[in-house]
Amino acid sequence: MAQAMNGFPQKKLVIVGVTGTDGKTTVVNLVGHIVRTTGKKVGWISTLGAQIGDTFIETGAHTTTVDPFTFYVLLKRMVKEHCELVVVELTSHALDQERVGKLPLATGIITNITHEHLDYHQSLTAYMSAKAKLFALIARGKRAHKGNGAVVLNCEDATFSSLSHLARAFHGLKVFTYGLGSGDVHGERIEETLEYLTFTLVTAYGHHTLRTRLIGDYNLRNILSAAALAHVCEVPWEKIHEGIETFQPLSGRLERIEQGQPFSVFVDFAHTPNALREVLTLLKRHAKAKITVVFGVAGERDKSKRPLMGEVVAQFADRAYLTEEDPRSESVEAISQMIAQGMATKGWKQNERYWLIPDRRIAIQTAFERATSDDIVLLAGKGHERMMAMDKGIDKPWDDREVAREELEKLGWRPV
Incomplete structure (x- = not known):
């Protein structure tokens, strides 16, 4: 029709x-x-x-x-x-x-x-x-x-x-x-x-x-x-x-957020185990210090990939903050626990190598506060998206890039 x-x-x-x-x-x-x-x-x-x-x-x-x-x-x-x-x-x-x-x-x-x-x-x-x-x-x-x-x-x-x-x-x-x-x-x-x-x-x-x-x-x-x-x-x-x-890189695809801070911040759409592995392999090849990943996995979607995502991060990164990423009707904590199962296979322990922070803004803020010179902070999963899928079909405004800039500015790092 x-x-x-x-x-x-x-x-x-x-x-x-x-x-x-x-x-x-x-x-x-x-x-x-x-x-x-x-x-x-x-x-x-x-x-x-x-x-x-x-x-x-x-x-x-x-x-x-x-x-x-x-x-x-x-x-x-x-x-x-x-x-x-x-x-x-x-x-x-x-x-x-x-x-x-x-x-x-x-x-x-x-x-x-x-x-x-x-x-x-x-x-x-x-x-x-x-x-x-x-x-x-x-x-x-x-x-x-x-x-x-x-x-x-x-x-x-x-x-x-x-x-x-x-x-x-x-x-x-x-x-x-x-x-x-x-x-x-x-x-x-x-x-x-x-x-x-x-x-x-x-x-x-x-x-x-x-x-x-x-x-x-x-x-x-x-x-x-x-x-x-x-x-x-x-x-x-x-x-x-x-x-x-x-050709210019696409919005939200390994997009660099630069406000003069002494560490690197990237926003990427990687939301599959393979995509996350590829991005982290690249960043590890160029890392001079620690790699931190802020990420989650979508709710009401393929649950079997959750521990795989955790395993990939534990293999290539140094620390991680598990947080919301389009949770829909599911509990962010429950999703994070499934991700953490994959991290455990690499010997990672909660509050030592990874932290569970359901609020994505607070997770990003914490990652930035703890980052030191030459670190790399990767905000993975949302990329170009400007909405977060929540419960009952409701979308809340969200943009990793905007939030990253706002949190960097709060720490005194402003666009030049």
């Missing part, structure tokens, strides 16, 4: 789908940016909102794939604005529930599949199967929409063998690959600071050294995946290089 009410806009657009556990939002925005360097008008829909040409549109809190009506209204507007390419972020829920209908895709990508949403999917196999529904949409696009019948896959992901078999054998798709050490597109880190990454991009068209503000191996994978996807969309390599080097 949503399609018909909006004049079946999907039939008039070239649409690219992006799914996976981690990296979706960065890949969507980076591909969109790369295509813009060619002079084409492009639109995209991601966790951050919708971009149509130069216009940004808010799509609501806690939203990755918007509801069907909003989705097709946005596509209709993209038709009206003469967008030549559209990139959309698709969650496993949206694919499994066919929330976007039988959307014909010109091409698409699965970035990776790691532990997430098992409260809904029940098993990693079912989760992978939901993600693999992307293949049917690409096959549909090949038949009905002049798509190229290609999908981009991470050849270093544990699910690659299964996914590539499904794509080729059951859907007749071509598979284009990427990875850090192998793949049709791969790369190698040359030099990295907490500000920039210099790396070599290796393709069949040669080796090119590029510099980007996206740092960390996980972001290098995001870059490689976006480059591969843009290439499949027939963007020239010189424009891909230009797009990579001019």
Whole structure:
């Protein structure tokens, strides 16, 4: 119905789908940016909102794939604005529930599949199967929409063998690959600071050294995946290089909060065990002193990942403050105790290495008060979000970045 009410806009657009556990939002925005360097008008829909040409549109809190009506209204507007390419972020829920209908895709990508949403999917196999529904949409696009019948896959992901078999054998798709050490597109880190990454991009068209503000191996994978996807969309390599080097980091993705304080503060959206591991691995590589993590895990969501998150923090950080993160109807204390089970496997004890502080502002304040010179404080899980999901469907205003700035100012550290 949503399609018909909006004049079946999907039939008039070239649409690219992006799914996976981690990296979706960065890949969507980076591909969109790369295509813009060619002079084409492009639109995209991601966790951050919708971009149509130069216009940004808010799509609501806690939203990755918007509801069907909003989705097709946005596509209709993209038709009206003469967008030549559209990139959309698709969650496993949206694919499994066919929330976007039988959307014909010109091409698409699965970035990776790691532990997430098992409260809904029940098993990693079912989760992978939901993600693999992307293949049917690409096959549909090949038949009905002049798509190229290609999908981009991470050849270093544990699910690659299964996914590539499904794509080729059951859907007749071509598979284009990427990875850090192998793949049709791969790369190698040359030099990295907490500000920039210099790396070599290796393709069949040669080796090119590029510099980007996206740092960390996980972001290098995001870059490689976006480059591969843009290439499949027939963007020239010189424009891909230009797009990579001019792309600015996204809001709430390892965003640095700097007010002259003697320690570093970062805000990041990492809310899965794998994403948190990737961010902490990066920070540990550059740490001169202690790493503190302020984090929680969402209520009424996958409970099995809670101890895994605690285990990751205990493996890579020096201390932590367990606090609220969209608790909904659940007790923050109960959620924190489940996180702490993972910390206990690494020998961490409460009030020695980790503290339970349900109020997130107080947890951030405490972390800052106890930080010393050259420490790193990571506020994980909320990232760009400006709301906290509480009980009875109520959202309270919340922004880690604003709160961090306010608490630093209370300690005498003001923006220069």
